[in-house]
Structure formats: structure tokens, C-alpha cells
Amino acid sequence: MLIDLQSVAEETHVRETLAQDWWNVLDRGQQVLGFSRPLQVHIKISRAADKFLVDGAFSGGLKVRCDRCLEPFDLDLKAEFHVYLAMRAPVHDEEDLELLDEELDVDFIKGETIDLDDVIREQIFLSVPMKCICQTTCRGLCPQCGANLNVAPCSCKDESGHPAFSKLEKLKVQGEEHGFTEKKEV
Numbered sequence: 001m002l003i004d005l006q007s008v009a010e011e012t013h014v015r016e017t018l019a020q021d022w023w024n025v026l027d028r029g030q031q032v033l034g035f036s037r038p039l040q041v042h043i044k045i046s047r048a049a050d051k052f053l054v055d056g057a058f059s060g061g062l063k064v065r066c067d068r069c070l071e072p073f074d075l076d077l078k079a080e081f082h083v084y085l086a087m088r089a090p091v092h093d094e095e096d097l098e099l100l101d102e103e104l105d106v107d108f109i110k111g112e113t114i115d116l117d118d119v120i121r122e123q124i125f126l127s128v129p130m131k132c133i134c135q136t137t138c139r140g141l142c143p144q145c146g147a148n149l150n151v152a153p154c155s156c157k158d159e160s161g162h163p164a165f166s167k168l169e170k171l172k173v174q175g176e177e178h179g180f181t182e183k184k185e186v
């Protein structure tokens, strides 16, 4: 969706519902698989001197891949964002530009049009948590056979586990015992 910034006198509102197929196959990252329902988008573009402020909000649902079990699941998506857009102006002064960069999150644009789709896509990626877990109790995959342990326990012997973990477990038990005796003495 191209917006001609020159046509923004004071402010322009864009309300749109992005259909599920808006999320192109090419956009697919490792984690985001697509929309689980259409995305409601409201964007306000306002002119602020030589810059443009983009205030946006969207809500919908994403299909994402669980980091533990790798199964897709639905993630509610609701976020607001604020981005400043500025035409790439000739650099007046190094200091000026540095100040600008620190104070505001400014995206420099070339030309006089912006593609709101790019802005929305970037904001969707930014709103996805670093770690997506389908449920807090997700058991993930068996490190040995790769079976999804949420579906059924696998038949791998658990005897060894990871050496580091069993060591930790041991320490934890010792610590608890220690804590208990101390308490008893008091």
C-alpha cells in the first residue's frame, strides 16, 4: 500500500483489514508462518515539520512455530508502534544528525512515497517475542529421537540425561537437604 507523503496535508488515516494471504510466502521467517486470522490495522500519518510521524496499531493472530516442539500454534498479536519518517535530506551538520538519531527512531526514506506494507511487516516481526512457546508446559522434543514429547513419551531411556543436568540435579538435592538440616538445628 503506497502512500504519497506529499498528499499528507496534516494527517491521513488508513484503516485496513489485511487478509490472511497478505503474508506472502516470501515473508516467512523461521518463526512466523503466516496469519491465523486477518489483521486489523489502523495507521495515522501526520506531518511534523519536515518529518512524518506514523502511529499505528494492529491486532490479529499469527501462526508461529514453537521454539521447543517446533509445532505451529496461534499467537495473539496486538501492538502499537510509532515511527518517524524523514526524507533523506542533505546532511547539514554531523552533530545535528547524531542528535536526531539518538532522540528519535527515524527511518529515512527515499523519494516521496512509502510502502506501508513494509512498515507493517517490520513491526509484526518486532512484536513477536524472542522465544515463542506453545504452552508453558510444552515438553519439547526428545533430544535423542526427536519425538514430540507433548504427544507421547518416547521409549528412549532416560538413564543418562545430559551430564550437566544430572549434576545440577544432584547439587539441587544436596542444597535442599542442607537447607533442611539448617532449619532443623534452629
Ligand SMILES: [Zn+2]
Binding pocket: 066, 067, 068, 069, 070, 071, 133, 134, 135, 138, 139, 140
Ligand atoms: Zn511447543
Ligand SMILES: [Zn+2]
Binding pocket: 142, 143, 144, 145, 146, 147, 154, 155, 156
Ligand atoms: Zn526419544
